Amino acid sequence: MSVQNSNSDRALSRKQRLQEKQRRQLAVVDTVDKAEAKVRKAEVEVAMAVAEAVQVFGGMQEASDGLDMPIQTVQRFLGLAQDEAAGAANVAEAVGTVVEAVGGA
Known part of the structure; x- marks a missing residue:
């Protein structure tokens, strides 16, 4: 009987180790996903600033x-x-379509 309990304890321990490893892996993936979202947001902000600079400077070469x-x-x-x-235009159009379908607001 003690042999079975010993095997059961080791199996549980392996399971717990695997669960902890998976938890850490998911935490890392979540951190990377959040960082990628921040990078994407920052790139969009820079892109909008560059587009404004092109208008202010009067062209791409001048902005460059x-x-x-x-x-x-x-x-x-x-x-x-x-x-x-x-x-953004597609989102606005979709929202307009939904509002119209619901009965206009």
């Missing part, structure tokens, strides 16, 4: 020179700003 940023980087941020604006 004024910001001391390669033209390819300015173009990448402009693309990101356009994608973000298109996404």
Whole structure:
């Protein structure tokens, strides 16, 4: 009987170790996901600022020179700003559709 209890204790211990390992792995994945979301938000903010700089400076090349940023980087941020604006427009359109479907507010 004592042999079975001993095996049972080791199995439980292995199970607990596995659960703790999985818990730590999930915590790390959660931390990375949150950090990626923060990076994405920061990139969008920079993209919007670059888009504004292009307007203020009067063009991409001028903004590139004024910001001391390669033209390819300015173009990448402009693309990101356009994608973000298109996404916002799609959300606004979807909200409008839902409001109309519910009976107009």
